Amino acid sequence: MAGHNDRGWGRMIYAFGYSMQGFKACFQAEEAFRQELFLLLFLAPLGLWLGATPVERVLLIGCLLMVLIVELLNSAIEAGVDRVGLERHELSARAKDIASAAVFMSMTLAWVTWGLILIPKWF
Numbered sequence: 001m002a003g004h005n006d007r008g009w010g011r012m013i014y015a016f017g018y019s020m021q022g023f024k025a026c027f028q029a030e031e032a033f034r035q036e037l038f039l040l041l042f043l044a045p046l047g048l049w050l051g052a053t054p055v056e057r058v059l060l061i062g063c064l065l066m067v068l069i070v071e072l073l074n075s076a077i078e079a080g081v082d083r084v085g086l087e088r089h090e091l092s093a094r095a096k097d098i099a100s101a102a103v104f105m106s107m108t109l110a111w112v113t114w115g116l117i118l119i120p121k122w123f
Contacts, residue, residue, distance in 0.1 A: 022072065022076075026072055026075050029075070029079075030071070030075050032071060032103070033068070033071050033072070033075060036068055036071055037068060039064070040064045040067075040068060043060075043064055044061050044064060046060075047060030047061045047114075048060075048061070050117075050118060050121075051117070052121075056117050059113050059117060060113065060114060060117060063106075063113040063114070066106050066109060066110070067103070067106045067107055067109075069106075070102050070103050070105075070106040071103055071106075073099065073102070074099040074100060074102060074103050077095055077096065077099040078096055078099065081095050081096055
């Protein structure tokens with residue numbers, strides 16, 4: 001594996017490349033990731049505009065980024081489980097269900113964050 005033993009900037013460049021491959025793979029294979037990414041692209045500018053302080057802006061955008069982070073991890077778990085075998089197994093189903101629950105919780109965090117910051121401004 002080229003770059004595996006590199007140090008310093010060389011390692012960072014290779015790591016960046018692997019990360020971009022991961023984004024591309026997830027974008028191509030996962031509809032949920034595409035939907036969440038497009039939601040982020042729409043809501044992030046709104047969060048910058050609606051957040052009254054830097055902390056509010058970070059919270060509004062950070063919780064959206066958290067959804068994408070958890071979705072990436074969920075997709076990685078699903079790919080690993082599917083690589084092992086496509087037959088139904090209780091532990092495989094549990095791993096996928098738990099990862100899906102993590103995505104749900106990150107979305108709940110986003111909804112709660114946006115609600116707690118924005119609802120008091122409107123009422």
